[in-house]
Amino acid sequence: MSERILSVLVEDKPGVLARVASTISRRGFNINSLAVGPTNIQGRSKMTIVTELESVEQVKKQLNKLINVIKIVELDPENTIESEVLLLKVSINKDTQTSVIEKASLSGAKSVDVGSDYAVFEMTGASKDLDKLENLLKPFGIIEMIRGGRIAIQTKL
Amino acid sequence: MSEEKLSGAELVVRSLEYMNISTIFGLPGGAILPAYDPLYDSPIRHILARHEQGSGHMAEGYAQATGELGVVIATSGPGATNLITPLTNALMDSTPLLAITGQVASEAIGNDAFQEAYTVGLTMAATKHNYLITNAEEIPQILLEARHIATTGRPGPVLVDIPKDILNQKVEWIEPKLVDLPGYKPTLEPNPKMINQAADLIKKAEKPILYVGGGIIHSKANEELFELATKFQIPVVTTLMGRGAFPDGNELCFEMPGMHGNYTATTSIQKSDLLIAIGVRFDDRVTANPKFFAQNAKVIHADIDPAEIGKIREPEVPIVGDAKSVITGLIERLEGSDLKTTDWINELNQMKKDYPLSYIQEEKGPLKVPFVLEELQKLSDEDAIVVSGVGQHQMWISQHWNFTQPNTWLNSGGLGTMGYSLPAAIGAQAAYPDRQILALDGDGCFQMTCQELITASTENIPIKIVVFNNGNHGMVRQWQKIFYKNRFSASELTHHTPDYVALAESMGATGLRMIEKSDVKKVFEKMLEINDKPVLVECIVDPEDMVFPMVPAGGSNDVVILNEDDLKKL
Incomplete structure (x- = not known):
């Protein structure tokens, strides 16, 4: 099954997230990633939903039936810019400190807080690059990691 | 000069009057009590049910009989939860319903207050849409929107939940306006290109069947359907929700297909080369196992709800639109064509004679x-x-x-x-x-x-x-x-x-x-x-009687069990 990215423009009303999520889960589909945030238009939010489906046609139609859903676009991965934010807290000690910071910064992560026994990194980028950072730092002991969910935008007009 | 202030409860009653609602069904209780007080002076007839489920079905019966909005009113907590069955029922059968429920006071919401239930959450999947009102000024506007959503497009139930403090809040009446709902624009007029394609298929068909349902009744398209069927001699089958959309007794009417449909209706679909499906949703009680359903037929599927099209069966011609406009369009495009369906109609009428619905009522035996x-x-x-x-x-x-x-x-x-x-x-x-x-x-x-x-x-x-x-x-x-x-x-x-x-x-x-x-x-x-x-x-009546014909759930409509002896086929 292939990954599908739905970009859903919604009215910024209470309960809209629950309606969208329950419409998808009612059909037994898993959501791999979901990110919600405001848009440049007052009163409109955008949800980026990543799911694995044979066909999204029926889900799109069901979502379109929701009164608060305005527009749904399935993004073509070929013409899509994706981004995700990550915060990662990893264990360090005197011996590993330099190597951890070096590895992280070479991967494109920024150190935002460094203590004597931990470091926090922030990284924004494609999800697969965030995966790489996670794998790279795993041997040092990841204490906590949070990812913000994937957001995506079409490159063409 | 500022208008006299009204309570939220008065706004509810005044809004119902404004929408020309003459009859409502309900049962009072703590959280909705403020609304029952102005109702006492209103010309609206309130019918007091003995259980909220009953009040909900009453509103549905009112709506199904008239084709207009049914209104039900209930209190918070158990009042609202007892409405879930009628709401879901109305959602499944596309019945226009407005449910108004009382809710505990805003500041108590989420605190497990007495008779509190999360009504909006509980009814999210049981309604076409629902609202929680947070300011009494919104009441007239939201009730008008709720009616609009309930009665247009594919009709359905809409619930409006109003906390008790909002019912008591004093505000001014603001004339409601039907504003644009950016995410709700039902497609009523079909795409003419699709109507043309459909008409082309119909002209070529030798064994067409009009497979029609509740959508005809919601759209008040029965006269148009009659014209389409009789003018071009196309046989009709009517689903359970579509009974009465085309008159029984007409020589083109073969009545209900499906699990307990008559043999001819069920078989006509199996033998058909073109299904003209209008206002139907290929329900499992009609199709049995969809893999074996109408295998020889091309399908034209017209419905006002795009999510129904291709849900069960991928049609050759999908049409999104109101049944009345779709049928009117088809009649226009078919004008002057002469469908050669006489043999097909004769075949079905012979089948009807060979496989009638039957029962034996003995003179002294138990009633059938x-x-x-x-x-x-x-x-x-x-x-x-x-x-x-x-x-x-x-x-x-x-x-x-x-x-x-x-x-x-x-x-x-x-x-x-x-x-x-x-x-x-x-x-x-x-x-x-x-x-x-x-x-x-x-x-x-x-x-x-x-x-x-x-x-x-x-x-x-x-x-x-x-x-x-x-x-x-x-x-x-x-x-x-x-x-x-x-x-x-x-x-x-x-x-x-x-x-x-x-x-x-x-x-x-x-x-x-x-x-x-x-x-x-x-x-x-x-x-x-x-x-x-x-x-x-x-x-x-006789407890031993069984309903036949029968196609067991998940079976093929090619194998119709006609009577008890036939059960050996299983």
């Missing part, structure tokens, strides 16, 4: 439901409204009653809600005080909502109820006979308790009973004479 129904129809008015429960009796009514007009057949098709008949009949009678409203129910169904008989008596609603008493959950028993080796686990009720005649009398209705063939005519004559109060006829 089909016989009783046919006798009742002979005595009742042409425009009588028949309201059914769910199960064997429902299937027999659909098979044996001649429906000639839309909105004369009310039943719970999608959800299959036992207990629907009696309260829905009350709703229909509230809309049409002078028409014959016949609640034809099973004993199992009747026992689920029979307290509403008191509502009918006290509100002077003279419905006519027939309880087909076979002492069993008949359809369950039928399945246990066929699929569970006659092990009648928890399906036996008893013929004797309650005493239905005494029960009716105790609830302020007239109670009558029929046992033998010779009783039928005279008891029904007596029943139909009583118009000043409800009347209940207990009709004792």
